[in-house]
Amino acid sequence: xxxxxxxxxxxxxxxxxxxxxxxxxxxxxxxxxxxxxxxxxxxxxxxxxxxxxxxxxxxxxxxxxxxxxxxxxxxxxxxxxxxxxxxxxxxxxxxxxxxxxxxxxxxxxxxxxxxxxxxxxxxxxxxxxxxxxxxxxx
Amino acid sequence: xxxxxxxxxxxxxxxxxxxxxxxxxxxxxxxxxxxxxxxxxxxxxxxxxxxxxxxxxxxxxxxxxxxxxxxxxxxxxxxxxxxxxxxxxxxxxxxxxxxxxxxxxxxxxxxxxxxxxxxxxxxxxxxxxxxxxxxxxxxxxxxxxxxxxxxxxxxxxxxxxxxxxxxxxxxxxxxxxxxxxxxxxxxxxxxxxxxxxxxxxxxxxxxxxxxxxxxxxxxxxxxxxxxxxxxxxxxxxxxxxxxxxxxxxxxxxxxxxxxxxxxxxxxxxxxxxxxxxxxxxxxxxxxxxxxxxxxxxxxxxxxxxxxxxxxxxxxxxxxxxxxxxxxxxxxxxxxxxxxxxxxxxxxxxxxxxxxxxxxxxxxxxxxxxxxxxxxxxxxxxxxxxxx
Numbered sequence: 001x002x003x004x005x006x007x008x009x010x011x012x013x014x015x016x017x018x019x020x021x022x023x024x025x026x027x028x029x030x031x032x033x034x035x036x037x038x039x040x041x042x043x044x045x046x047x048x049x050x051x052x053x054x055x056x057x058x059x060x061x062x063x064x065x066x067x068x069x070x071x072x073x074x075x076x077x078x079x080x081x082x083x084x085x086x087x088x089x090x091x092x093x094x095x096x097x098x099x100x101x102x103x104x105x106x107x108x109x110x111x112x113x114x115x116x117x118x119x120x121x122x123x124x125x126x127x128x129x130x131x132x133x134x135x136x137x138x
Numbered sequence: 139x140x141x142x143x144x145x146x147x148x149x150x151x152x153x154x155x156x157x158x159x160x161x162x163x164x165x166x167x168x169x170x171x172x173x174x175x176x177x178x179x180x181x182x183x184x185x186x187x188x189x190x191x192x193x194x195x196x197x198x199x200x201x202x203x204x205x206x207x208x209x210x211x212x213x214x215x216x217x218x219x220x221x222x223x224x225x226x227x228x229x230x231x232x233x234x235x236x237x238x239x240x241x242x243x244x245x246x247x248x249x250x251x252x253x254x255x256x257x258x259x260x261x262x263x264x265x266x267x268x269x270x271x272x273x274x275x276x277x278x279x280x281x282x283x284x285x286x287x288x289x290x291x292x293x294x295x296x297x298x299x300x301x302x303x304x305x306x307x308x309x310x311x312x313x314x315x316x317x318x319x320x321x322x323x324x325x326x327x328x329x330x331x332x333x334x335x336x337x338x339x340x341x342x343x344x345x346x347x348x349x350x351x352x353x354x355x356x357x358x359x360x361x362x363x364x365x366x367x368x369x370x371x372x373x374x375x376x377x378x379x380x381x382x383x384x385x386x387x388x389x390x391x392x393x394x395x396x397x398x399x400x401x402x403x404x405x406x407x408x409x410x411x412x413x414x415x416x417x418x419x420x421x422x423x424x425x426x427x428x429x430x431x432x433x434x435x436x437x438x439x440x441x442x443x444x445x446x447x448x449x450x451x452x453x454x455x456x457x458x459x460x461x462x463x464x465x466x467x468x469x470x471x472x473x474x475x476x477x478x479x480x481x482x483x484x485x486x487x488x489x490x491x492x493x494x495x496x497x498x499x500x501x502x503x504x505x506x507x508x509x510x511x512x513x514x515x516x517x518x519x520x521x522x523x524x525x
Contacts, residue, residue: 043325043362052327052360053320055268063466077362079427081463082393088524089293091177091187092228093286094240094259094277098177 028124028138029071032109032131034116040134046076048119049099050083051090058099059108059120067105071121074137178525185230191291193222193471193520202508203488204477204516206298207305209247210343212488213516220247222298222520224289228259236265239275244289249340258289258311269320279312280331280356283367283389283402291522295398295434295461297473298518300421301486302438302453306406307385308339309373312352326361337373347377363394381410396427398434406449415449417442419485425461432461436475440485451482451510468523478513487511 031045033056040048047053049072061068072083087098102108105126112118113130127133177187197204197213205212205221212221224246232238242259261275278285282304287293314335321328334353338346356369367389375381389402401422408415418441425434436457442448457475464470477486489508496502 041325046362047327054265077395078393079396081430081469082427084463084467084524085293085295085469088189088290089284089287092189092226092242092290092293092524094228094230094238094242094261094263094273095286097185097230 027067027070028136029067029074029121030124030127030133030137031075031119031121031135032112032127033119033134034112034114035130035132036116037119037132037134039132040119042075042135045119045135050076050078050086051096051098054096055117056119057115057117059111059118060099060101061105061108061121062101062103067121067123075121180229183232185232186228187230187525188225188227189290189292189522189524190225191222191520191522192219193291193297193518194219195221195516195518197514197516199487199512199514202511204486204514205488206301206486208249208340208488210249210251210488211247220253222291222518223247224291226258226289238263246289249343251343269322271318272315273318274315276311276313277316279307279309279337279352279354279371280333280369281307281309281371281385281387282404283365283387283391283400290524291471291520292467292469292524295425295432295459295471296423296436297459297471297520300419300423300436300438300455302440302455303387303402303404303419303421305485306404306417306419306440306450308383308406308449309337309349309352309371309385310339312337314352326359329356329358329360331356331358331369341377347375349373349375349383363392365391365393379410381408383408383415398425398427398432399423413443417450430463432463434459434461442482448483450485452480453482453484453486454478454480455486465523467525468521471518471520471522473516473518475516476513477516479511481510483508484511487514 044053048056049058069080072078072080076083090096091098102111105122108120108122109128109131112120119134177185180186194217195204195213196217199214203212203214209221212218224244226242226244228240228242230238230240239262240259241257243255244258245253245255247253257276259277261273261277264272282288284294284299288299288304312333312335314333316331316333318329318331321330332355337349337352339349341347352371352373354369354371357367359366370384370386373383375383384407385404387402387404390400392399403420404418406415406417419439421436421438423434423436425432436455438455440450441452442450455475455477457473459471459473462470479487
């Protein structure tokens with residue numbers, strides 16, 4: 001393939017990729033904790049949502065949620081099926097419980113505000129003063 | 139057509155129809171519940187969860203059967219549902235944030251003549267400090283990278299743990315106690331576990347040999363995309379002149395971006411019966427995830443000392459497979475492999491011992507080792523689910 005043809009192919013592939021991924025990137029996510037809790041590092045967030053650490057109790061949005069589909073690859077660098085397999089290893093060896101599933105951002109905020117050991121993730125636009133940001137995906 | 143039907147029904151009836159039905163119901167539930175979670179709350183204190191596999195295995199053996207982990211029977215000259223299929227149910231009760239108990243029963247084909255339900259886990263756990271856990275009761279011995287979840291098809295990418303490594307271990311479960319501590323090291327963590335207790339292993343389908351003074355350790359280092367593990371189990375076997383048995387293993391898993399790779403190396407040593415029992419095994423597995431599909435290749439090998447009567451022989455397996463996360467709580471797996479016992483009894487074949495009529499011998503029989511096995515092509519398809 002001539003170099004310019006290669007370049008054109010690369011640009012069109014990039015354009016297609018950007019059009020698919022772009023809208024997703026536009027949604028900012030925040031990881032929220034109780035106002036009494038401290039902030040966290042990205043590694044700590046990843047450990048909590050992969051069951052490696054039990055310091056806090058993670059909460060999930062429902063399986064079909066696009067926010068959940070965005071959160072896990074960003075936070076843990078793993079696909080959803082991989083995350084699920086990781087959690088099933090934790091659950092079926094008695095090492096822990098999979099995150100509790102709550103229906104929407106409002107329910108997550110309510111649970112996090114009520115429990116100093118809870119941690120959840122919501123879109124940034126849903127953030128309010130009842131919860132504290134532990135980590136922000138910029 | 140009639141012979142095919144009879145053939146199929148004969149194989150199906152070998153594995154309890156009730157388990158089949160239960161598994162089908164569970165699969166149906168897992169597939170159709172939209173927001174399926176891998177557990178169900180029963181009131182405030184109890185959590186119920188389960189897993190299972192419905193798997194069919196076909197092997198072109200002639201006289202003998204292809205099995206997994208020293209099962210009594212398996213796939214012989216046709217298909218079998220009992221090699222990979224299982225059903226596990228688990229209940230965890232939490233009394234306080236630091237005191238819990240877990241029971242897990244698994245119905246599957248083991249060394250006994252028929253598939254049965256056994257308690258794989260039954261322990262009380264105390265977590266007095268962050269990162270520190272103490273358990274007492276029954277749980278699996280940490281002999282491998284995935285000792286704990288070796289029966290949970292969904293948690294692993296392979297169709298079954300490579301026998302060249304996983305069937306080398308004669309012990310599976312520990313009745314005793316362990317202590318585990320997870321030490322954060324920067325962005326990584328080191329989990330150290332030590333355990334003591336008793337165990338047993340099957341001598342054929344009807345008898346078990348007791349094993350005591352089981353003790354050992356396990357180190358697991360967990361970084362973002364890399365996991366390394368090293369551990370050792372030592373035990374005494376009273377029925378065999380109080381022999382000292384040692385099982386040592388190292389393992390590594392890489393999960394980075396879409397790459398998946400795993401490798402383990404184990405050794406089995408007997409102080410009193412080295413010629414019959416000493417063996418090594420290892421495997422390498424690699425795969426790449428394309429969305430919901432993860433194709434993988436595996437290579438596994440085990441070697442043992444040449445002997446007149448071996449606990450296990452030599453064997454090599456080359457396999458390719460595909461994991462398809464087709465559903466939220468279930469995955470479909472295909473695997474094709476060539477398993478070659480290299481002119482020995484192998485490790486994935488049965489029978490392992492053969493009683494031969496001998497009028498002069500006590501009881502009228504002598505036990506000889508199984509004859510050498512032929513290389514076998516094995517195909518498997520399975521659906522793994524969690525609920």
